[in-house]
Amino acid sequence: MLREPLLLATILIIGICLVLFVLYPIVRVFTYPSLKDFVEVPRNIRYLRAIRNSLLMVILSTSTATLFGFLFAYTVTRTDVPLKRVFKLISILPLFSPPFMVAFSYLMMFGKNGLITAHLFGLRVSIFGWHGLWLSETIAFFPVAALIMEGVLQSISPSLEYAGRNLGATGFTLFRTVTFPLARPGVAGAALLVSILILADFGNPIMIAGDFSVLATEAWLRVEGWGDVSGAAVLSSVLLLPSLAIFLIQRYWVGRSSYITITGKLTQGEHDPTKWYIRWSLFSFCFLVSVMIILVYVAILAGAVVKGWGFDWTPTLEYLRSIFSRSPELMHSLTFAVAAGFTSAVIAITASYLVSRKRFPLRKLMDFACILPAALPGIFFGIGYSIAFTRPPIDLYGTAVIIILSMIFWNISMGYQTGIGAFQQISPSLGEAASNLGAGSMKIFWQIEAPLVKTSFFSAFVVSFIRAITTLSVIVFLATSNNVVATFTIMNLVSDGFYGKAAALTTALLLLAFAVLGLAKLLIGKRMELFRI
């Protein structure tokens, strides 16, 4: 290794970046408050309430999101329910949209002055509160569960189900004795991952939960209301521990007890026709959920073109025009996310190359530091950056750099894991052959491996870009008037009741996200692997 200075330099640079921008901010969150602040937690009634509320929401929303996800995945992979491809397509949409969008549009549809509740049915109810949060989180996060479990159900060797049928198990018996037991580890894994997302969810509760505060929103209120950074750090730490625990359980325990094996040939399956009552129950369910998803987008698009949502329904293009003509936050969102997405993909793929192909001291640590951000709630990461990098020795307060850096490193795990997967599939003998013919490490990387992982690089870029442009929780502590991004402005607009402008800005964000996605799809086609979880 010492004979290859370029390789050594690369390892050092990436290592230093990871220590400085992943590990250091985490440590700062724990060291910034005094010990007394941590001890105080069980005595603070607001903290306890936030903990209880977070726990409640994790249990409620995880259960429903996992159930919805499983039903969708089962419908898509195992039944002949009509329109199932359409349902699948619709269920993917929320994955590429800002997570707070669901809450925002349900507020417009089902709120106190909502289009459906108040104006269509004349009801005086509001979705504001914990039940609105439950609904929003279920709709926002079940697609992740569905995607994971679809993979799980698909990877169950069809011959196992054939064997079960051949030996006499049909219909529900087959499901109960073969299909479900085989999928159970996958279901558990999906539930755990979804619970991390729900625990960390900031956008939905801030918009729809009102004074039902959860850990993430309470941490934000500490800073926003009292300027109490220590309190926010303490709450974020309380939030981190269960996230990290769940993450480790998911990764090292459930991940291992999986039954998924890649065996033999995947034969073309012909399933028994689904019983009519099951077919139509699943159809009705998927139809209803799909309507709820479509409603999200309808509300946002409609909200962007009416003058005053809830009182003045005159169509107008004023909001959209003003957004597209002069909106520094939209420009920031775009440029920051492009820069962050690109850099994140470069670092992630390079790190995955180093970890999977090279032997060097602290390799395990590099692996850990690259995976860790996946377990960090955005709020926690954001507060870490605001403590670590807004005061000397590193003062980046109010700069574009601090936001871009936070986006780069918060999203690094996705690209990293895509890269690791890709390198596992490329036989090391290719590199060995090149090395045998005289190529050095860097030549092997750029001439042999890089062309083969090009697709992974694009995928990493797209995922990082979309996560960066739609994130609210990470940047909420870092945004100032100089470096404000669209999601932050949307949050403020919604809380002040300016729905039209917020909807227009959200529409613009969506357009950008889907444009990049479409472009990538066009460029690299089907091989793109967007969510490797």
Next chain:
Amino acid sequence: MSVPHIKIANASKSFGPVEALKDVSIDIPRGSFTTFLGPSGCGKTTMLRTIAGFYNLDGGDIYIGDRLINNVPSHQRNAIMVFQDYALFPHMNIGANIAYGLKINKIPQEEIRKRVARTVQYLGIEGLESRSPGQISGGQQQRAALARALVMEPEVLLLDEPLSNLDAKLRMNIRAELRQLQKRLGITTIYVTHDQAEALALSDQIAVMNKGQVIQIGSSWEIYYKPKNTFVADFVGTANLVPGEVAEKNDRAVTVDVGEARLQVEEPNLKIERGERVTLCIRPETIQLSVAEAEESLNSFQGVITNHIFEGASVRYWIETGKRKIIADVFDPSDQGIYTGRVTLSVHPNKVHILSGASQGSN
């Protein structure tokens, strides 16, 4: 073998644009060991899965006994399959795997226990019942999968390349065991493989398939020595396919001019005309070599050895005869050593076979 146990009549099946089975008809006698043999994608597995009831036919009928089973669901056919990847349920131990079918069919506990015990003993896998499928060897998994099928006392046993995941030596052993077991139990068995040696060794009857069609049905001997066309001759074993023209014909034999020589073939009552183009099939082991510069005797011609490989029990030679290369196997080379240079090849008239449909030439 008056009434076939399984009768497949004009079966056809498509997957989208791909025709997997085209008008397949096979009769399978009770208690026989029948093999569907062919290259991958020939339709053999589709045929097997259709008998198991995993696929529905687009056309044609399948009978077990005199019962039409086209629309009988898989679990009511009592045609139990052993899968290529064994399909042992990874979330159950071996005992539970074997007992699964009996349990589903609500057999009383006590009887399940007895039947499982008997079957594992039969197959020599006692003591593995509490292990999980991942904890036992490939050969043991194979037996466990077989046990799970046999414990059902199936009317028909279906085997989908069950030996393909085992190493060569184990494959040979289990092959012999399997044939013995099947004979002892007398279960009508259908076996799918692309390994022609396996098919020849195991089967009472072989159906050679290609591109969704049955090309030839017959005993191992017939398939090997009397292949119907160049595809079968080439797929089963090694064959020298020599094109030629019928020069003479009487009621006992046909003489074919192949260029280097005239070869007499003992084929009584063959419908063939003088001047017709045919292809001869000569198996390498039927050719005799000698160094003597032999006089032009019956069915012999000259050649020069270009290459050879020593295989222990035999030596394989590649011999240039002027117009083509001939492969010849000489067994027990311990006496005469390895031949080199010029040799005389000869082949007995009753060991040459004329392929029908030979005008299509070798493909």
